[in-house]
Amino acid sequence: MAKKPKITNTIRRLRFDADEMTQKALADKVGVTRQTIVAIENAKYYPTLELAFLIARVFGKEINDVFTIEMDE
Amino acid sequence: MSHEEKNTLLQIIIGVVVNFYIIQKVRELYSTGAMDGPDAIQIWAHEMFWVIIFAVVGGIVMAIIGTILFSIIETAVTGEADQNFITDERDKMIANTGNKTTVAFTGMGFVVLIAGINFGYRPIDCLVVLMFCFSLGSLFGEFTKLARYRMSI
Numbered sequence: 001m002a003k004k005p006k007i008t009n010t011i012r013r014l015r016f017d018a019d020e021m022t023q024k025a026l027a028d029k030v031g032v033t034r035q036t037i038v039a040i041e042n043a044k045y046y047p048t049l050e051l052a053f054l055i056a057r058v059f060g061k062e063i064n065d066v067f068t069i070e071m072d073e
Numbered sequence: 074m075s076h077e078e079k080n081t082l083l084q085i086i087i088g089v090v091v092n093f094y095i096i097q098k099v100r101e102l103y104s105t106g107a108m109d110g111p112d113a114i115q116i117w118a119h120e121m122f123w124v125i126i127f128a129v130v131g132g133i134v135m136a137i138i139g140t141i142l143f144s145i146i147e148t149a150v151t152g153e154a155d156q157n158f159i160t161d162e163r164d165k166m167i168a169n170t171g172n173k174t175t176v177a178f179t180g181m182g183f184v185v186l187i188a189g190i191n192f193g194y195r196p197i198d199c200l201v202v203l204m205f206c207f208s209l210g211s212l213f214g215e216f217t218k219l220a221r222y223r224m225s226i
Contacts, residue, residue: 032161033075035222039163044225048162 006070011041014059014066030054076140076157077164078222081171081215083139084132088212091128095208098124099201113197121204167221175214182206 015021023037030051039045040055047055056063074082098120102108107116147153182203189199 031159032163033077033157033159035075035078036161036163039225045163045166051162 006043007046007067008043008070009040009067011037011055011066014061018059026055026058029058075159075164075222077160077167078219079139079143080136081218081222083136084215085212085219086139087128087132087135088208088215090131091124092208092212094127095121095124095204108197108201114200117197117200163225167218167225170221171214171218173214174217175210178206178210178213182210 011026015023015026023041024034027034027037031054032051036045036047040047052063052067056066059066102117102120107113110116182205185206186199186203189202190196
């Protein structure tokens with residue numbers, strides 16, 4: 001059986017590059033709770049495509065620059 | 074802790090109180106012999122009707138009081154209260170998980186009701202089991218939600 005792919009993200013680094021943007025500030029910009037941003041950063045929750053696009057837009061990046069899918073062989 | 078997570082915690086407290094009350098009420102009805110009389114279903118329905126009203130109204134009141142209390146505690150501990158009342162996509166996903174648990178319990182209660190009557194148990198006893206499955210299902214649904222909140226941070 002194929003393993004579930006893992007989606008990693010660079011949100012922590014992007015926040016750091018964006019003047020140490022807080023999780024709360026990012027959450028407010030995309031309209032979710034801070035806890036959801038924490039869960040996404042820790043790869044405990046995978047956002048919907050809509051939210052993923054919104055997060056990428058906040059940092060002025062393409063979605064591929066923020067989220068990467070890792071396929072286990 | 075997000076607003077919805079706090080709400081889940083409050084719903085668990087309310088669920089425990091309501092379940093405890095239902096157990097007490099049903100025990101009382103059985104011990105007084107009210108469940109053996111010809112009007113048993115009507116008496117039981119009358120009691121459960123008020124339990125439902127109490128649970129709904131009590132739930133709303135407790136949610137308001139709880140939100141205020143959480144804000145006071147948060148302000149005392151962290152210096153500022155989280156005024157964010159957003160319900161986002163993760164909350165909805167977690168709520169769906171909780172609902173699945175609730176539906177599983179209520180479905181199970183319905184099957185027990187049908188099977189119980191089929192095997193000759195009194196309908197009133199089967200209705201009591203169904204009611205427990207409903208109220209316990211609601212409580213376990215909230216526990217499932219809380220577990221998902223705690224696991225996904």
